[in-house]
Amino acid sequence: MSSDEKISRERLETAPGEVYTETIQQPTYEFKRDHYFYPLIETNKAWTVMLVESGIVDEDDGAQLLNALADLEDEGPEVLGEYNPSLEYFYSHMEYQLNERVGEDVAGNINIGRTRPEPLARMVERESLLDVLECVVSLRSTLLDLAEREIETVMPQWTHYQHAQVSTVAHYLLGIVDSLERDTRRLLGAYETVNECTLGCGALSGASYDLDRQLVADLLGFDGYKENTIDCVSGGDHHMEPATAMANMMVTLSRFCQDLYTWHTWEFDFVEIGDEYSGSSSLMPQKKNPYPFEYVRGRAAYAVGHVSAVFETLHNTNFQDIKDVEENAVHPLFDAFEEVERSLTLLDGTVGSATFNAEEMERLAAEGFASCSELAAKIDRRTDLTYRTAHRIVGDLVGRALDRNLDATEVDADLVNESAVEITGDELDIDDEFVQSALDPREFVEAHDVPGGPAPREVQRMIQDRRANLDEDAVTINGRREALENASDELADCVDTIRS
Structure with missing residues (x-):
């Protein structure tokens, strides 16, 4: 390892070994070169400007360093070359390139107050x-x-x-x-x-x-x-x-x-x-x-x-x-x-x-009893029955309809009243129009004109x-x-x- 390449391993006597290089260092270097080259260029620029503005680094040295960074930026990530175990880290590869252009007396200042983990x-x-x-x-x-x-x-x-x-x-x-x-x-x-x-x-x-x-x-x-x-x-x-x-x-x-x-x-x-x-x-x-x-x-x-x-x-x-x-x-x-x-x-x-x-969507919505909750609600509002009782009546009529191979479009007032008699002992004062309106999917949507509901105006x-x-x-x-x-x-x- 030449002295001008020994940037980051001052305590260590040898470069990373072959296994360490192939399994960790080289893949890491290539990942960072692909993703971090331009962010590191920008970071180094901003850091150099700050060092000059704060009076920590001479403006002439700052200018040289910024010129070198501009050259690297123009050349792109490829300028860093293949992984060099003697340089060890991605950051060191860029620092080495800066040293080559302006010398360590100038480029060495890029590390003032910094550790390698950058943003x-x-x-x-x-x-x-x-x-x-x-x-x-x-x-x-x-x-x-x-x-x-x-x-x-x-x-x-x-x-x-x-x-x-x-x-x-x-x-x-x-x-x-x-x-x-x-x-x-x-x-x-x-x-x-x-x-x-x-x-x-x-x-x-x-x-x-x-x-x-x-x-x-x-x-x-x-x-x-x-x-x-x-x-x-x-x-x-x-x-x-x-x-x-x-x-x-x-x-x-x-x-x-x-x-x-x-x-x-x-x-x-x-x-x-x-x-x-x-x-x-x-x-x-x-x-x-x-x-x-x-x-x-x-x-x-x-x-x-x-x-x-x-x-x-x-x-x-x-x-x-x-x-x-x-x-x-x-x-x-x-x-x-x-x-x-x-x-x-x-x-x-x-x-x-x-x-x-x-x-097809409307057909299945109409046939599939998806509006039954509205029929229960309408029965509750029309009669003095509780909603739970109306719910039981409608549940019973769905079972009756399915037993007779009827879909929701074929349910009428007579079928509802069969269930009403079964549940309460009395018929309801309703007609076919009342039932069909309650079970109509479009009327169901229009009726649910509440905040967050499906009615077209609310949607x-x-x-x-x-x-x-x-x-x-x-x-x-x-x-x-x-x-x-x-x-x-x-x-x-x-x-x-x-x-x-």
């Missing part, structure tokens, strides 16, 4: 969070468009996978939209946790230099800096919160996909996705397979696995700068970002291509409300993106001033 993962995570958030906003918009189109599309809904009550496609989709709104808030909350700068924490006790931690945080687009310097190197919640928020969202989307998957069958025939999102069979020529729903369900399982991996990696570890926090928890989180963004994009396109079979109100929320969230996300861009511009101006 690099945070910088990647916040960009990934914004990418995911933009995908969530797009999916919410698509679902709202679809809901507006299907406000009048009546359908049965289920509890315990049995016909329960009548709703509409729009009402159902709004339930998914509302869940995604909550997911958006969770992801934005995770962004706040991630977007704290840890630079200036030293190894754990800060530094004896007069560092301006706020300036560095501002130049890198962070909301502020994490104050406690032990927390800076030890905390792992900036990995856990994004992973948890994404897993939460993907579980709901998996359930959504399972519904659509079921409704896409020949037996249900409720929905059909576009051919451009479907697969065929090499054996069965009739097949149209809704594969996207299977893919998203599978990737939801990945997301749950990834969040488990993040938590399991961090639990039972010391609260300190440790590879579990710095490196090991990052891999499943980054994988989760990739899988979740891909899933959201796929699902957005797939549901946007969907068409619903309104005629339209909810759609308008959710569009307003969507617009607010889009503005917030765009503001986050613009804040990063503005910080980048400010940093570039500071760099130009020193270099000029």
Whole structure:
């Protein structure tokens, strides 16, 4: 090992061995080179500007260092070359390149007050969070468009996978939209946790230099800096919160996909996705397979696995700068970002291509006794019977109808009164119109004009409300993106001033 290459192993006499290199150091280096090269360039720029502005480093030295960083940025990650065991770490490879350009007398200052763990993962995570958030906003918009189109599309809904009550496609989709709104808030909350700068924490006790931690945080687009310097190197919640928020969202989307998957069958025939999102069979020529729903369900399982991996990696570890926090928890989180963004994009396109079979949905809603709760309610309001008694009458008549192979459209006042006599000993003062109106799925929907209910007027109100929320969230996300861009511009101006 030559003296000019021995940057980071001062106590150690040899470079990392072959096994250690092949199993740990080289894969880690390649991962960081792929993901952290440009964040480290930006971090080094901001740190150099701060050192110059604070009078810790001479402006001429700062200019040389910034010029060298600009050269590396222009050349890209490949400039660091293949892994060199003598340099050991990703950071050291960049420092070596800076030494080659401006000498250690200048480049050596880049480490003043710093340890190797940088806020690099945070910088990647916040960009990934914004990418995911933009995908969530797009999916919410698509679902709202679809809901507006299907406000009048009546359908049965289920509890315990049995016909329960009548709703509409729009009402159902709004339930998914509302869940995604909550997911958006969770992801934005995770962004706040991630977007704290840890630079200036030293190894754990800060530094004896007069560092301006706020300036560095501002130049890198962070909301502020994490104050406690032990927390800076030890905390792992900036990995856990994004992973948890994404897993939460993907579980709901998996359930959504399972519904659509079921409704896409020949037996249900409720929905059909576009051919451009479907697969065929090499054996069965009739097949149209809704594969996207299977893919998203599978990737939801990945997301749950990834969040488990993040938590399991961090639990039972010391609260300190440790590879579990710095490196090991990052891999499943980054994988989760990739899988979740891909899933959201796929699902957005797939549901946007969907068409619903309104005629078949309404037929099953009408035949399947899903409006029986409204018949009980109308009997309660028409008579002096309690709702529980009316409930027993209607339950009895459903049994009678099924015994006679009748569906709900064939129930009349005579059948209701057979049950009324059985339960109470007296007939009810009702006619066929009363019964048919109560069991009509469209009238059921119109009657449930309550806050959050399926009536078209209420659903339209909810759609308008959710569009307003969507617009607010889009503005917030765009503001986050613009804040990063503005910080980048400010940093570039500071760099130009020193270099000029």
